[in-house]
Amino acid sequence: MIELDEERGSYEVSTYKHSALTRQIIQIFYDVYNALGYGFLEKVYENAFAMRLRAHGLQVQQQRPISVFFDGCIVGEYFADLVVNDLVLLELKAASEISPDHAAQLLNYLKATPYEVGLVVNFGPKPRVVRKIFENHLKPNLKRT
Numbered sequence: 773m774i775e776l777d778e779e780r781g782s783y784e785v786s787t788y789k790h791s792a793l794t795r796q797i798i799q800i801f802y803d804v805y806n807a808l809g810y811g812f813l814e815k816v817y818e819n820a821f822a823m824r825l826r827a828h829g830l831q832v833q834q835q836r837p838i839s840v841f842f843d844g845c846i847v848g849e850y851f852a853d854l855v856v857n858d859l860v861l862l863e864l865k866a867a868s869e870i871s872p873d874h875a876a877q878l879l880n881y882l883k884a885t886p887y888e889v890g891l892v893v894n895f896g897p898k899p900r901v902v903r904k905i906f907e908n909h910l911k912p913n914l915k916r917t
Contacts, residue, residue: 788889788903788905789888789889789905789907790859790860790888790889793830793856793857793859793860794860794889794891794903796828796830797825797830797856797860797862797891798891798893798901800821800824800825800828801821801893801899801901802899803824804817804820804821804824804895805895805899807820808820808895810866810895810896810897812866812895813866814853814864814865814866814895817864817866817895818834818853818854818864819834821854821862821864821893822834822854825854825856830856830857831856831857831858832854832855832856833852833854833855833858834853834854835851835852835853836851836852836854836855837849837850837851838850838851838852838881838885839885840881840884840885841884841885842884850881852881855887859887859889860887860889860890860891861878861881861882861885861887861889861890861891862890862891862892862893863877863878863881863890863891863892863893864893864894864895865892865893865894865895865896866894866895866896867894867896868896868897869894869896869898869900870892870894870896870900870902874892874894874902875892875902875904877892878890878891878892878902878904879904879906882904882905882906883906883911884911886908888905888906888907888908889903889904889905890903890904890905891903891904892904
């Protein structure tokens, strides 16, 4: 697992999985944040972010149902806020800050699904992004088709 937290300083992401795509998503996140600011409900940010991602030619699915597998069986479902290019899972927040629970939630989604890269983006008082990676070969409970 790799965790990158933009607030902790600069880092080189060119060698990480889907780094060009996540870099583009993060740039668009800041564009949306700068336009809307802080104080809206998550749904407003989700709609604006999805619209802007699509305007940049990215494929975006909102509230995509995701099945969670355990021992090859579906044990639950949740709805991903956004999935971009069927590669990157986005969890949107409009909280005072990204909590360890938010980051753990994303990591668990990555562990239980075929997605390997995810971002928690926070439209709070101070914009922030946390990037998580969990590679599929480390997922013993993932249903392989």
